[in-house]
Amino acid sequence: xxxxxxxxxxxxxxxxxxxxxxxxxxxxxxxxxxxxxxxxxxxxxxxxxxxxxxxxxxxxxxxxxxxxxxxxxxxxxxxxxxxxxxxxxxxxxxxxxxxxxxxxxxxxxxxxxxxxxxxxxxxxxxxxxxxxxxxxxxxxxxxxxxxxxxxxxxxxxxxxxxxxxxxxxxxxxxxxxxxxxxxxxxxxxxxxxxxxxxxxxxxxxxxxxxxxxxxxxxxxxxxxxx
Amino acid sequence: xxxxxxxxxxxxxxxxxxxxxxxxxxxxxxxxxxxxxxxxxxxxxxxxxxxxxxxxxxxxxxxxxxxxxxxxxxxxxxxxxxxxxxxxxxxxxxxxxxxxxxxxxxxxxxxxxxxxxxxxxxxxxxxxxxxxxxxxxxxxxxxxxxxxxxxxxxxxxxxxxxxxxxxxxxxxxxxxxxxxxxxxxxxxxxxxxxxxxxxxxxxxxxxxxxxxxxxxxxxxxxxxxx
DNA sequence: CGCGAGCTTGACGTTGTTCAACTAGAGTGG
DNA sequence: CCACTCTAGTTGAACAACGTCAAGCTCGCG
Numbered sequence: 001x002x003x004x005x006x007x008x009x010x011x012x013x014x015x016x017x018x019x020x021x022x023x024x025x026x027x028x029x030x031x032x033x034x035x036x037x038x039x040x041x042x043x044x045x046x047x048x049x050x051x052x053x054x055x056x057x058x059x060x061x062x063x064x065x066x067x068x069x070x071x072x073x074x075x076x077x078x079x080x081x082x083x084x085x086x087x088x089x090x091x092x093x094x095x096x097x098x099x100x101x102x103x104x105x106x107x108x109x110x111x112x113x114x115x116x117x118x119x120x121x122x123x124x125x126x127x128x129x130x131x132x133x134x135x136x137x138x139x140x141x142x143x144x145x146x147x148x149x150x151x152x153x154x155x156x157x158x159x160x161x162x163x164x165x166x167x168x169x170x171x172x173x174x175x176x177x178x179x180x181x182x183x184x185x186x187x188x189x190x191x192x193x194x195x196x197x198x199x200x201x202x203x204x205x206x207x208x209x210x211x212x213x214x215x216x217x218x219x220x221x222x223x224x225x226x
Numbered sequence: 227x228x229x230x231x232x233x234x235x236x237x238x239x240x241x242x243x244x245x246x247x248x249x250x251x252x253x254x255x256x257x258x259x260x261x262x263x264x265x266x267x268x269x270x271x272x273x274x275x276x277x278x279x280x281x282x283x284x285x286x287x288x289x290x291x292x293x294x295x296x297x298x299x300x301x302x303x304x305x306x307x308x309x310x311x312x313x314x315x316x317x318x319x320x321x322x323x324x325x326x327x328x329x330x331x332x333x334x335x336x337x338x339x340x341x342x343x344x345x346x347x348x349x350x351x352x353x354x355x356x357x358x359x360x361x362x363x364x365x366x367x368x369x370x371x372x373x374x375x376x377x378x379x380x381x382x383x384x385x386x387x388x389x390x391x392x393x394x395x396x397x398x399x400x401x402x403x404x405x406x407x408x409x410x411x412x413x414x415x416x417x418x419x420x421x422x423x424x425x426x427x428x429x430x431x432x433x434x435x436x437x438x439x440x441x442x443x444x445x446x447x448x449x450x451x452x
Numbered sequence: 453c454g455c456g457a458g459c460t461t462g463a464c465g466t467t468g469t470t471c472a473a474c475t476a477g478a479g480t481g482g
Numbered sequence: 483c484c485a486c487t488c489t490a491g492t493t494g495a496a497c498a499a500c501g502t503c504a505a506g507c508t509c510g511c512g
Contacts, residue, residue, distance in 0.1 A: 067371070069372055088364050132318065149374055188375045
């Protein structure tokens with residue numbers, strides 16, 4: 001990872017986020033405690049077991065948040081531009097309970113976590129805005145628990161493809177940087193199963209696949225998959 | 227459910243929570259917007275699909291937060307005294323994405339959600355304290371995703387029993403009000419599997435079971451179950 | 453004493469994993 | 483430019499884990 005030149009917070013596009021509640025002084029304060037870093041594909045943005053040091057805002061790219069356990073790794077969520085990584089551990093001084101890894105080259109702003117927490121304790125509107133962000137996280141994570149618990153491989157893969165289409169690539173036709181192994185980890189199945197399920201869906205003409213290029217055809221059917 | 231007589235917020239035991247950051251005026255304000263309700267076992271505290279109206283603090287009892295989907299219900303988490311229900315949807319005016327049901331008779335305080343949100347926007351320390359509560363939620367829900375995704379039935383049941391022992395009943399020996407069916411839903415397995423796994427654990431002398439009374443014997447082995 | 457709900461047990465089927473073999477494509481070096 | 487290798491992806495067969503279905507058990511309660 002390497003530092004970049006960058007505009008200060010007050011001129012940044014992420015000003016559309018809860019940062020809009022900050023006044024000039026507060027913006028200057030948080031800007032002083034900011035780094036801009038480019039993570040290359042495969043690099044860790046943070047590592048499970050280490051203390052949390054920064055809140056990380058994703059300006060572009062794609063990351064996965066993973067839980068590293070004895071039995072193997074599991075992807076908790078995938079996130080793209082506009083995401084604040086690390087809010088989950090604000091005011092919890094313990095070691096990070098997850099790692100984050102760049103799945104594509106990713107451009108990010110890092111703020112010192114203590115400075116960030118300080119602002120939250122000073123500016124309640126900012127705090128409320130950040131709380132909304134966290135609440136997005138928790139609701140998506142509830143959704144994920146339900147998906148993992150209730151759906152079979154076909155449904156889980158449908159969910160992933162739809163989510164990539166809607167939230168990440170914003171088109172029914174997209175080329176992903178995710179490997180089959182990544183997609184298998186996200187959907188919690190073996191790469192072999194993933195391959196077979198993808199073939200099933202191709203045979204049933206629900207989508208077209210060519211390597212890492214996808215085109216979702218029968219969205220309705222995909223949404224109904226269990 | 228029926229209203230109870232109760233002490234005002236400023237004299238309440240839950241003053242040990244982020245409420246300690248509120249001044250007398252703020253305490254009076256939130257107390258005006260408070261109800262105390264007793265939910266009987268089986269009653270809904272809130273219902274998926276309806277708008278969220280209150281933040282609910284559990285004073286005693288046991289509840290399950292569930293996701294109701296076409297394929298069936300899945301327990302997202304179980305919670306006991308000290309829990310704030312509804313923080314997850316603060317500043318998100320949509321319909322509730324989950325239901326909550328009392329698994330035991332449960333005594334709770336309900337605050338009007340708008341009043342609660344108002345306080346958060348006024349008092350940043352209070353906001354930060356509530357953020358910490360939400361962060362507990364999200365981290366436990368990450369933990370749950372990992373458990374559901376990576377562990378087999380034996381590991382999932384171990385996790386539940388340990389969690390009941392440590393967080394709910396605070397003893398290695400406890401009698402639960404949960405039916406086998408409840409425990410099966412929480413651990414995402416069939417009641418039949420639950421029964422079999424419990425028998426395995428009994429045979430291996432990891433615990434003693436007698437109806438709804440449990441005694442955990444070999445905690446170390448239970449923690450290592452996969 | 454008999455009934456019924458909740459729980460347990462056994463037999464069997466389904467789902468998905470594992471392991472191993474095979475294939476296709478992307479570098480690499482002669 | 484062609485072998486050579488390496489990795490990612492696919493396919494098939496055997497196997498394990500778990501759910502389903504049906505039957506039996508137990509215990510509290512009328």
